[in-house]
Amino acid sequence: MDIRSQLREMPHHTLAHWLPIIDCNIKFYGAHSQQVPYGWAMPEESHPGFEIMLIIEGTQESVIHGYTYTVEEGSILLIPPGFKHTNQCVSTEGMTYFSAHFNVDDPVFTLKLMSQHSQIYAAGTVDNRKMRVVLESWMGMINISEAYTSTDKMIMQARMFELFALLSQAADNEPESTTSVAASHAPAPTAMHYAGAIAEAIKQAFHAQLRTKESSISTVKVEQIISSFGISPGYGLQVFRKVYGRSPRAYLSSLKLQEAKVLIEQPELSLGEIAWKLGYTHLSHFSRQFKRWTGQSPLQYRNHHADASGDPVSYRSESSPES
Known part of the structure; x- marks a missing residue:
């Protein structure tokens, strides 16, 4: 039983008014600003998360799924996960841009943005002006001489949620002077429906697994989750990959990695207990998988976090869930 259910059973909470439960993981892959000359180009690529670009000076030509678009000075370009694209400076005086990469495991929010396809928020529009404030705040935090503090990182995350809200509002309101990119290559509504439902079901099943008290x-x-929607696993895998640019298992792995990091940073939990919570029969299986994800063993990650935070390392780090 979660904390809200427990509180609802208490007499003095039965008439309370509730905000919704918010449970999502975010990933900020970093951001950079760069000045480039005429003819500069990036080879074709795609990303596991969203890319958002602000053209500060000059003009960029972007090719997304074979369609060519011009992104003028001051405009903002949003490219969803999995969209193959190239970017090139086409202004003779060169170009200055700011680019940030992020992701969020909220299927409803992701599908909302992807249903709009790639977007160009033209300079001077209301949505552009609002988003530019957030992007320029990130730019102002670029630090080349000192390490980023915990406060810096919290501020960056706060700005990210501001951006999420603005992108969501823009998708709801169909903003002025917004260009939809590569619409004909966007997933069909049925595919998006199933992909979103599968993602949400995987997320709910994973969180239920974390809460289980069973011994097995x-x-x-x-x-099994895909089949529960009355579709074949093959079709479910196909539409999920088309919408999210990765497989359902890769999505589940991202949930596990995020949760593993949170649990490992809690010294009172043994690594064996963490492996069990995440669905691994043996600690060695979890350790190998975590090292594939991060390049570090769980114990190395725990020690590194303890060194960074000044917390003592738990002596239960390598104990099994049965001990």
């Missing part, structure tokens, strides 16, 4: 290992069965 609980695992999230992706094929």
Whole structure:
């Protein structure tokens, strides 16, 4: 039973008014600003998360799914996950741009943005002006001489949520002077519906697994989840990859990695207990997978976090869930 359910059973909470439960993981892959000469170009690429670009000076030509678009000075370009694209400076005086990459595991929010396809928020529009404030705040935090503090990182995350709200509002309101990019290559509404439902079901099943008190290992069965919607696993895998640019298992792995980091940073939990919570029969299996994800073993990650925070390392780090 979660904390809200527990509180609802208390007499003095039965008439309370509630805000919604918010449960999502975010990833900020970083951002940079760069001045480039005429002819500068990036080779074709795609990303696991969203890319947002502000053209500060000059003009950029972007090719997304074979369609060519001109992004003028002051405009903002949003490219969703999985969209193959190239960017090139086409202004003779060169170009200055700011680019940031991020992701969020909220399927409803992601689908809302992807249903709008790639977007160009033209300079001077209301939505552009609002988003530019957030992007310029990030730019102002670029630091080349000192390490970023915990406060800096919290501020960056706060700005990210501001950007999420602005992007969501823009998608709801169909903003003025907004150009939809590569619409004909966007997933069909049915595909987006199933992909979103599968993602949400995987997320809910994973969180239920974390809360289980049973003695046996609980695992999230992706094929079973897909079949529960009355579609074949093959079709479910296909539409999920088309919409999100990765497989359902890769999405589940991202949830596990995020949760693993949070749990490992809690010294009172043994690594064996963490492995069990995440659905691994043996600690060695979890350790190998975590090292594939991060390049570090769980114990190395815990020690590094303890050194950075000044917290003592737990002596239970390598104990099993049964001990």
